[in-house]
Amino acid sequence: MKNSHTIQEIIMQLNQYWSKQGCMLMNPYDVETGAGTMNPMTTLRTIGPEEWNVAYVEPSRRPADGRYGENPNRLYQHHQYQVILKPSPDNVEELYLASLEALGIDPLEHDIRFVEDNWEAPTLGAWGLGWEIWLDGMEVTQFTYFQQVGGIACQPVSAELTYGIERIASYLQDVEDVFDLEYTKGVSYASIFRQPEFEHSKYTFEVADTDLMFRWFNDFEQESGRAIAENLVFPAYDYVLKCSHTFNQLDAAGAISVSARAAYIGRVRVLAQKIAKLFLEERCKLGFPLMKDRDAALKWVKELTPQN
């Protein structure tokens, strides 16, 4: 393989590639997220008519996948490389495949497949259709055309590309164990992440005060509701993220029964849907400033502004 493939280089290569395709390079969010999708750069910005092309890394927390840093494939926190293209361009598949080539993955030397996989995020009231992309049998990317977010139909439709950074790196570096990856020359993944993996797992499964977390969930939910009442989209959404993470912690700790689960998910979804609606209204009040075609923006404003 032609390129060098430390994790850091993979991220840089993807940054360079997607920046060239006109994406803005953004940063991970500063509230805990379970996936790049949860970052408001995706969740909120895929709603409404404005163009939006971004790429960013998202450290993603999955408490239930914590394995004390002992499992070669599963992590409490892994890293996603997230790309949003809105509206999805006609050549989006070709753009994606070229990004693999930019990483030094020559499609002629591998088997690359698009295998149906439909995505759904019940806490966000969101779903889409698309594929897992298989590289020689390994799922390396999730490719989704967003159809609905926060219960609102996506118009236009965004394409979301979520690369599993550790997956791709372990393929390119040809290692069996994620902890053997090289983050950058001379620095192993283990030396950086083994400790937090162990500690987060121990905390989640053995130490976390679940009574406290149940209270937090209620508090965050309430605070989100207060922010919604004041039309404050982004603060309200931050508390949704906090609810969602708290729920994930409780769920991983086994503190939530199967049927209670559905109720908690429903509570988060109710908030997410209100926020989605509010976001659209607020962007509309601002005249959809990110739309380059101003006539089209005005048309949208007219269409979406309630008639008295």
Add this chain to the structure above:
Amino acid sequence: MNTYLLEIGLEEMPAQMILPAVEQLKTLVNKTCEQHQLSYNDLHTFSTPRRLTIQILGLPEKQADRSIELKGPPAAIAKDKDNNWSKAAKGFAAKNGVDVAALEIREYEGKDYLFVQRMELGQPVPELLQGQIEQWISQLNFPKNMRWGSYRMRFIRPIRWIVSLWNNCVVPVKLEMVEAGNETRGHRFLSSGNSLLKDAADYQNQLEKLYVMADFEKRRESIVSQIRKLEQEFGFEVELDDKLLTEVTNLVEWPTVLLGEFEEEFLELPSEVLVTSMAVHQRYFPVFRKKVNQDSGVKTLLPHFVTVRNGNSEWIDTVRRGNAKVLRARLSDARFFYLDDQKKSLENFRQKAENVVFFQQRGSQDQRVLRIADLAVFIAGKLNLSDAQQKHVRRIAELSKFDLESRLVQEFPELQGLMGENYARLKNEAAVVCRGIREHYYPRNAKDSLPADAESVPVALADKLDLLTTAFSLNMIPSGAADPYALRRTAQGITQLILGLRLPLDLRELTSAAVRLLDEQQKLALERTKLQEELLDFLLQRQRWFMQERGIRYDLIDAVLKNQTEVKAVNGKTPHRVLAIEQLQYADYLGDHLETKMFKRSVEAIVRAGNISSKYPDKIADNLVESALKLTEEINFFAALKPILKSDPQTLWTPDNYLEQLREIEPVVTRFFEDVMVMDEDPVKSGNRLWLCQQLAQWSGRHLDLQSIVFA
């Protein structure tokens, strides 16, 4: 002759939707051709993950000219009083572009009308097709559609190109997102960019040059023959599951089969875990040792897998290593869970189940298991299983759900039951109990096998009945397409078990027990009768479905099912309630033995007897006054009725005896109705005659509702 070709180019479609889609396209094109009286020699379809193609061969240049007849205004207003063509007639002629001289007057449904014959010139075929293409595309139906970009259209996946060719000319069509042309795309990696299609008739060859095997069957054949070659070379056997083979065929455009390996130590895992990891998660074909001894049904897995690459054989080693690595990671995970699960006792699992809610307000999974156990033992009693067997039944039920709490099943939900069997065996449970844990899920669908052991059957029934009862008690009754808990399939399973295994069980007793157990355990104060009726009604619908699937005539199904709802007491005794298996037996027998003439007369006679006796309920004698029987016809009737009167109303006659009895009594009853006036001035006489009629009708009604039977 001419060829038309339409290729719809798409982003990768879900594998299982490709063949149905291209079938639909074929139907739509056929319909167009029929509608427009277009003849062709042949219709070919092609399909890959990225294209749906139809090729119509041997089309004429032009649609045939045809004469059509048009109806105009009534003749009454066609001429004026001077016998000249009226304004209406002239208008009709002008509208159709003919001279008034061409108008004819002809009768239509008893009235005279103006008619005109007109030659309709055949349209050039490309023009005609051009008008249809967009509709064909938009009429394709998919279970789940999507939108993409800023377009309004909804389709299975984004449409990226369209080829529309009449021989070598483009038949232009413009969709919102793409204009049809003569440029196709070949294999995503082995060919590059867009390629010109020169000739509609030569589609398959041209695509072959672009590394696309467009014909599904050909692609499938290629995979099979490559696998057979491997089998010969290595002397093993590859299991070619048909569904998997079809799916894999629809994941690739240029298939190259490759053989991979995994570490032998993983063979310690239960073979189902290995097969699921390979076949379900990775779409690999598992490899087995060639059977030396044909008698032993057990297949031995080998540490290999076969997979199909979408590409050629260049760099195949890289692809092989990559796939092996993925499988290794999956199997390591599975082994970790498998070993971890074994450290726990069955009691551990049960304790976990205490904390798992089954349905809100309906207790834990553990409580559900207790209900299943009680219900299963109740059913086992009804089936006359021995005490020893009943003990096993209870044990199967107690262990029926423990594996749901195991880590392996949580990782591989499709292995529920199988892992339970495996773990129970490791804990030295009796063999029949281990099998029962797996078998109690049977049948999982309409084509699934039924439990082999008698001990599994009561648990299989109890599991399904309890799910149904619990859901219904929460008012989750499926309506329309929505059936999130698969309750229809569950009820269907109950029907399959009872009718498939010929179980002499009374659904009324079963549902009543299920409702009672739930109500008592959860202290719900349910409206038991209402719930039970809802359950019975639902189960009866499934029974109807089962009989229809078996090819039984609708009217016979009605005839056997209806009697159940109309059970009346006979002579103070509750008559025997007809069991589902008896209904099936009757329906089968009647279907085979419907000697129409005799049967028709019997039905008429018995229906008449039933009608008249229910018309005068007050006039029927309580008991027959034998001394008042004077007429030969009534005496004969009474004599012929004797076997019926002597029979126990609790027992159902076998269908052959029932038909035999009909055959004997029919002439007597027919004669009776011909020669005797039932109603007489003497109430004793009327009472007697009505009594005879009533006895006959009630006896027959216990077996069948004859009124439902339709005669041609």
